[in-house]
Amino acid sequence: MEICVNGVSKIYGKGESQIIALDQADMVIGETDFLSIMGPSGSGKSTLLHIISGLDTPTRGTVTYNGRNIHRGSDKELSALRRQKVGFVFQQFHLLPVLTVRENILMPLLLDRRKPDEEYLSFLMEILGLKNRLDHLPGQLSGGQKQRAAIARALSAKPEIIFADEPTGNLDSRNGKEVMELLLAIHREMKKALVIITHDPRIAEQAGRQFVMADGILREVERL
Ligand SMILES: Nc1ncnc2c1ncn2[C@@H]1O[C@H](COP(=O)(O)OP(=O)(O)OP(=O)(O)O)[C@@H](O)[C@H]1O
Numbered sequence: 001m002e003i004c005v006n007g008v009s010k011i012y013g014k015g016e017s018q019i020i021a022l023d024q025a026d027m028v029i030g031e032t033d034f035l036s037i038m039g040p041s042g043s044g045k046s047t048l049l050h051i052i053s054g055l056d057t058p059t060r061g062t063v064t065y066n067g068r069n070i071h072r073g074s075d076k077e078l079s080a081l082r083r084q085k086v087g088f089v090f091q092q093f094h095l096l097p098v099l100t101v102r103e104n105i106l107m108p109l110l111l112d113r114r115k116p117d118e119e120y121l122s123f124l125m126e127i128l129g130l131k132n133r134l135d136h137l138p139g140q141l142s143g144g145q146k147q148r149a150a151i152a153r154a155l156s157a158k159p160e161i162i163f164a165d166e167p168t169g170n171l172d173s174r175n176g177k178e179v180m181e182l183l184l185a186i187h188r189e190m191k192k193a194l195v196i197i198t199h200d201p202r203i204a205e206q207a208g209r210q211f212v213m214a215d216g217i218l219r220e221v222e223r224l
Pocket residue numbers: 012013019020021039040041042043044045046047048
């Protein structure tokens with residue numbers, strides 16, 4: 001798996017009200033990478049993540065996934081890539097409130113009409129501590145449990161990369177630490193590439209490669 005981001009810009013609006021949310025970003029993500037992206041509010045972190053993961057399109061530049069330009073194919077191809085290769089974890093969990101935990105977790109597979117691998121799912125429930133919560137609704141879960149269910153959903157289709165946008169932003173420090181430990185274990189042991197947006201320097205420092213953003217400009221932090 002290799003994702004190449006080449007000269008990607010995102011410009012909103014025109015003329016005087018124009019906003020350059022992302023200014024010619026370059027980045028290569030390999031399959032064993034754990035990357036963190038830090039930067040002040042409004043610096044373009046979510047915009048970058050949305051474009052790399054195919055949730056949004058760039059104004060200029062290209063994103064290739066194993067050599068294929070992800071924004072050049074049909075919408076159908078792009079949604080298939082999102083469902084099969086990429087897992088998302090968001091600050092706000094984004095679980096569907098009327099579906100049970102199990103149904104939420106299976107959603108990426110159901111959308112793709114794929115049969116769940118029950119053995120794999122049961123392994124996920126075990127490591128994420130959700131075995132006794134599968135028939136509950138998200139409203140009956142604690143914040144930490146909600147995020148663990150969202151991580152299970154992100155992993156259910158066996159993606160190659162996990163994109164996490166401030167995954168601990170809505171959790172207290174104990175649950176935040178636990179969620180980070182789980183994401184790190186998933187990166188190391190299940191060999192998933194991991195890209196995390198965070199405001200927490202202690203989380204950013206755990207990444208193998210650190211990036212910072214300011215005013216739409218992306219820069220990799222050099223290691224001493
Ligand atoms: N749909 C949109 N239309 C116009 N401007 C937008 C839109 N989406 C984002 N922006 C602008 O683009 C810039 C980058 O936004 P982005 O959400 O990527 O920042 P961020 O670094 O993720 O911020 P935060 O840490 O607060 O989530 C901001 O100035 C924002 O106002």
